[in-house]
Amino acid sequence: MTKVATKGYDLPRNPRKPQLVSREWLQAQYVGHGPTLTDLAHDKGMSAANMHRQAQDLGIALRPRGGTSHSDALQAKVLATAVPEILRPALTGANAWERLARFAAAAEYPTLSAAAAELRIRPTVLVTQVLRVERELGGPLRTRFQRGRPMQLTPLGVKAIAAIRETSPSKGTARVRPSAEDSG
Structure with missing residues (x-):
């Protein structure tokens, strides 16, 4: 026509x-x-x-949908090349190091609820972040809490914690300030 x-x-x-x-x-x-x-x-x-x-x-790095900042997303990609191979899949955008640091902090507590209370964030936020890190790293990082038995790190979790503490910007400092979206 x-x-x-x-x-x-x-x-x-x-x-x-x-x-x-x-x-x-x-x-x-x-x-x-x-x-x-x-x-x-x-x-x-x-x-x-x-x-x-x-x-x-054209090879322009795209911001994630609903993401916080394009520079944060680009910075995560740049930092990902300078870290151990085990952590690279988890450095996929804004707040990646925060998720990793919170996972490292949570490993010190018997449950994620206890860790969340100490970190002053909602338990659902911490659980969501730890599950995302597990998904990105390709397997469970801790055994689930069972009555009378605290959660334990899996071999993958032990390797991830070592890599986080070796290379994180805060050198594995477990205390992470809650962000505005984490509280109430």
Whole structure:
């Protein structure tokens, strides 16, 4: 239909064809100034999906959805190359070191509830973070609490704790301040 309609009028075949953006422009705008890809797409007259695809094609590191900060996500990727192999899968975005430090702190307590109380965060937050670290590192890091038996570290957990304490920015300091989203 389009071919027939534009045949004698010297019109472009696809007037909505999105314009391409340069890597330099996208890097400066998205990383340097911080607007979302959706906002940049709107400014350029293209769909958000197309802008996202172009960012991926151009090798621009993307912020996680709902993430706190693009620089935090990029910093985690940079730091991940300088840490032991065992920890690299867990350094996947903002607050990665905080999750690892909280896991290390929790290992010192018989239960995650006791650890959460001492760290002054909600138990559900700590459980969620420890489960994420376990998922990212590829296995259980501690045995579950059973009545009369405190939780114990698995061999993977022992290796992870050693690596965390060896390389974390706070050198394994177990006390981590709660963030605003962790309390009540």
